[in-house]
Amino acid sequence: xxxxxxVVGAGPAGTTAAKFLAEKGLRILLLEKSRFPxxxxxxxGLPARVLKRFKYLEENKLIDSYxxxxxxxxxxxxYQIDIRKDDPITAMVLRDKFDEGLLHLATKNGAVFLTxxxxxxxxxTEEKTHLTLSNGTEIESRxxxxxxxxxxxxxxxxxxxxxxxxMGMCMVEEFPLDKVSLNQYFGEKRCIxxxxxxxxxxxxxxxxPKAEHVNIGIGEFRQAIGIKKEKxxxxxxxxxxxxxxxxxxxxxxxxxxxxxxxxxxxxSPIKPTALDRVLFCGDAAGIRxxxxxxxxxxxxxxxxxxxxxxxx
Numbered sequence: 001x002x003x004x005x006x007v008v009g010a011g012p013a014g015t016t017a018a019k020f021l022a023e024k025g026l027r028i029l030l031l032e033k034s035r036f037p038x039x040x041x042x043x044x045g046l047p048a049r050v051l052k053r054f055k056y057l058e059e060n061k062l063i064d065s066y067x068x069x070x071x072x073x074x075x076x077x078x079y080q081i082d083i084r085k086d087d088p089i090t091a092m093v094l095r096d097k098f099d100e101g102l103l104h105l106a107t108k109n110g111a112v113f114l115t116x117x118x119x120x121x122x123x124x125t126e127e128k129t130h131l132t133l134s135n136g137t138e139i140e141s142r143x144x145x146x147x148x149x150x151x152x153x154x155x156x157x158x159x160x161x162x163x164x165x166x167m168g169m170c171m172v173e174e175f176p177l178d179k180v181s182l183n184q185y186f187g188e189k190r191c192i193x194x195x196x197x198x199x200x201x202x203x204x205x206x207x208x209p210k211a212e213h214v215n216i217g218i219g220e221f222r223q224a225i226g227i228k229k230e231k232x233x234x235x236x237x238x239x240x241x242x243x244x245x246x247x248x249x250x251x252x253x254x255x256x257x258x259x260x261x262x263x264x265x266x267x268s269p270i271k272p273t274a275l276d277r278v279l280f281c282g283d284a285a286g287i288r289x290x291x292x293x294x295x296x297x298x299x300x301x302x303x304x305x306x307x308x309x310x311x312x
Contacts, residue, residue: 003029003141006131007111008119008154010036013282014147015102016054021145022109029139030111033118033148036103037096041172041263043215044098045192045208046091057091062101065092065211069191075198077248090192092210094174119148122157122278129277147281150266155284158275162286165223166268168203171238172217173260181252182209193250198241201232205241207250214251216242221267234262 007018010032018030044064051058066088072081083089107113114133121132122144131139146154150162182190186209193207202224208215218241220234238260245251266286273285281287 001029001137001139003027003112003139005029005143005145006031006129006139006141007145007147009146009148009152009282009284010103010106010113010115011040011099011147011149011282012102013284014145015099015106017145017147017281018106018111019102019109022106022111025110028106028111029141030103030106030113031117031119031133032113032115033134035115037100039174039261040095040099041170041217041261042095043172043206043208043217044093044095044174044210045206045215046093048088048091051088051091056105060101060105062093062098063091064094064097064213065190065209066090067092067192067209068189069187071191071193073193073195075196075200077195077244084189090208092190092208092215094210094213119153119157122154124277142277144278145281146278146284148284150264150283150286152284154278155270155280158278160270160272160275160280162266162270163268166266166286167223168219168221168265168267169234169262170217170219170265171234171260171262172215173238173257174213174215175255176212177209177214177252177255179212182212182214185209185249185251186214193245195241195244198244199232199237201237207245214255216245216251219265223267235260 004026005021006029007014008031010030018028022028057063067090068085068088070083070089118134119131120134123130128140129144133139146152148154155161190209195205198205201220203220205218218238220232242257246253266283269286270280273280
């Protein structure tokens with residue numbers, strides 16, 4: 001099978017790249033190793049600027065809710081900064097629904113999607129890339145967009161590895177919550193909370209209320225930890241963070257942790273981010289994109305794929 005571009009990875013970066021490329025009339029193959037829908041460890045917060053740039057997110061009802069207030073807490077919890085706006089500060093998404101919605105837009109515009117497929121080998125000729133998939137299928141394309149995450153197979157096959165020094169770690173959980181409790185604790189404007197350097201971690205904790213959920217997580221930037229400073233156990237810190245949130249009456253005391261998910265995310269771009277016929281995108285490129293909170297491993301809508309659509 002012959003394509004103009006093979007996009008490896010169907011997270012937000014990959015599906016967005018596939019959508020813009022397909023809109024240009026290119027033959028696009030989108031590969032994903034997981035079965036959809038699938039969940040990702042993620043806060044699910046998009047800065048308001050994303051909505052202005054990618055207007056189709058709202059037009060296609062991919063936004064779960066909006067937050068118009070934010071409260072930043074100092075490490076000691078003694079001080080806080082409140083931000084209130086008439087327009088949304090942050091748009092919230094549920095990653096399983098958000099990713100599936102972006103995938104639908106990519107295929108709607110002509111991209112071919114293959115699930116439960118990974119790349120096992122990549123070879124190059126002067127004018128083509130040759131890919132061998134996990135099921136033995138041989139694919140040819142002019143270009144490859146690698147959007148398969150921080151530890152993706154594409155980078156490994158090409159000898160591009162992300163530095164473990166430039167990474168963050170997180171623990172996150174999405175709790176179902178009734179609207180009465182959401183209004184009681186977060187108000188109709190759905191106030192978000194950010195706790196800076198909680199328990200002296202080199203990062204922050206977050207509380208993101210949504211339409212029928214509240215997302216709670218904590219993340220640490222490992223490169224910000226001094227050589228002599230002891231590394232924190234992120235799972236233990238998450239438990240302490242939940243306890244503090246209950247003690248300060250920021251979340252319901254009845255909220256019980258059941259299945260928190262851990263993840264890693266890049267904090268610095270790889271070098272290089274492009275080879276002769278390969279472009280790295282999103283987390284695979286070490287670029288966090290526009291997703292907020294040190295959370296999504298598969299990145300936000302990153303690396304400006306619409307610009308590359310014009311170039312390809």
